[in-house]
Amino acid sequence: MGNSQGMDYSDNQVTLYTSQSQVVVDQLRQSGRHVVDAAFIKEKYGETAHVFLQAYSWYRQHASKIVERPRDADSAIWTFLNAKYLDYSADSRLIKLRVPIEKIVFFRMSDWNRILNLRLLGTEEEQVKYSDKLKRYNVDYEGDVYTTAFYPHLKTELVCSWQKLFQYDDEIKATKQLPFEDIQGGIWEIQHSWVESLLEWKI
Template identity: 25%
Template sequence: MEGKVVRLYTRQNDKTLYQLKRDGRIINQRVYVEMHFGDIAPLFMESYDWFTKEAAKIVPKPEDVHAPIWCSISVENCLKPIEGTVVYELEVPEERVIYFDEAKWDYVLNRIYLPKDAKDGERYKKYLKDIGVVNGFEFFQGRYKGMYPEEEERIMDSWQRVFEIDNWTIFNVCGNLWEIRQEWVKRIVYPGEKL
């Protein structure tokens, strides 16, 4: 039995309408994420793959799904529908939602250390200076790649904090889903319509 239901909003390519009609659900494929990012996709895919693996530990992932679907927890912070897109207004069982802090996601995307707090961030900057590292962005790509495997591990361990929400607001909290089921869709908003 499923418990509390939450409202989520997500802007998607309008081609998903066909998938929803044909399959009764929308799922994300890794190739869609790659197409979305274009030329810069290789830089981001390792972060997305990490997120997918870790999020699947929170909410089990269906076998045929390769990437989560990003959702807003509020209509105010949802991207509005533009040409070639629609917005799905959803009511989803809360246990199906993977909540995370989007501000912290930038650390994962940039493949840098995600500090616990400001004090931890200052300690980490001092630590980098002490070991002679000028730029914390270069452990995975750049001059330090492969030189500090223990540091790469420390950085990746810190990314778990993306799932820790310290300040719950509509601007930093997102809710990801593995799928959008037909029965969760309460409204489809087209370009020009009020969200």
């Protein structure tokens, strides 16, 4: 496990950072709240959206068991405890939030990236063993296990491994310590009252 470090926590709230468009900032000011619509994901990822939507759908189903999902929230909003992990774009605004800890689902960014790419989530040894199985079945692209119906047993193993995404959530909420630097937080909404400030990008 990585070097444990404290997070910015006080009064049951955690400091998080998120990158959002000016449209989202305006919506927060006008309505006091922002949630993600599935149409946004389709627009963001274009032709590859169907692959990402499958991963997002899995996350929505399982993360909602940890933090209840509002009905109008089609997907999570990604936040980080360290602003350096945020993606910069010309239209984006860097938002600093103070969010109640019980509203956050904690996980590693590197783990989520494996799920986004429809890959096994496990130790290095588990990944090597799974890779060997794929070779025995002549599977060249790991994502085919999930997107086709040809490998049901391999798909079961793959999807079961994704549950490890949430393995640090309870520990972080109990200890207020981050076991790895690349911890991010999924939240279902941004409430205007959670916005502490709009920051300038340092690039």
